[in-house]
Amino acid sequence: MNNMNKLKAFALAFLLLTLVTAIILSFTLGLTHPLPWVFIVALGIVIVLNKKMTESQFVTWKEEYSVGIKSIDTDHKKLLQLINRLQTSSIYQTGEAFDKEALDELIAYTKFHFAREEKMMEENGYPDFDAHKQQHINMTDQVVQKIKEYEDDHEKTIEDLLDYLKNWLINHINGTDKKYSAFLLEKGVK
Ligand SMILES: [Fe+2]
Ligand SMILES: [Fe+2]
Incomplete structure (x- = not known):
């Protein structure tokens, strides 16, 4: 893996892990607290953006x-x-x-x-x-x-x-x- 790809993969893994940890920890505040839901939405956004960025590198026949x-x-x-x-x-x-x-x-x-x-x-x-x-x-x-x-x-x-x-x-x-x-x-x- 080249260095740039390694860095990107590492940054993504780190971000995902941080968000998952934040979700788990913030649930201790209770289900009615908005914080865990904010982190869940953030996790969803990161996943969707990453998928879109990956897909944009492929060529499609038109x-x-x-x-x-x-x-x-x-x-x-x-x-x-x-x-x-x-x-x-x-x-x-x-x-x-x-x-x-x-x-x-x-x-x-x-x-x-x-x-x-x-x-x-x-x-x-x-x-x-x-x-x-x-x-x-x-x-x-x-x-x-x-x-x-x-x-x-x-x-x-x-x-x-x-x-x-x-x-x-x-x-x-x-x-x-x-x-x-x-x-x-x-x-x-x-
Ligand atoms: Fe041709
Ligand atoms: Fe040609």
Whole structure:
């Protein structure tokens, strides 16, 4: 677990323990006393906020991401799932082997997906093929670079990598991929 996550987990555990202790102790004042109920509400708020903060780190598929081509949408959904798997691994610290496995699967599927898109674009004579392919190359290079950093310094870069992947993928799916898909759909690709 990296130091920041350790600190957050420790702070949360400490807060929960303090609130539970405060609830138990304040009940000695009697059930009609407002203090234990105030602590119970505070405990509820902390739990809900923590759940919301955890959930906000995951990416969810939205219908607006659809490029209208089934195989590509399926790939994009799978990529988001794989990012979430890596995110789960990072949050719950399921171990370095699990991180590596999730990362390897994500990289392998990204390469497979890029190859599928590039083949479709090339076969159909997409005019911006070179620029699009270059974006894929740049992204792959960046990820390789970030993995190297991650391997050298486990403390921070898995989060960096996740942020980069989430932003890049959502922007790419929602922008660049939609340009070729509009062209391919006109050509009758489904
Ligand atoms: Fe794509
Ligand atoms: Fe693409």
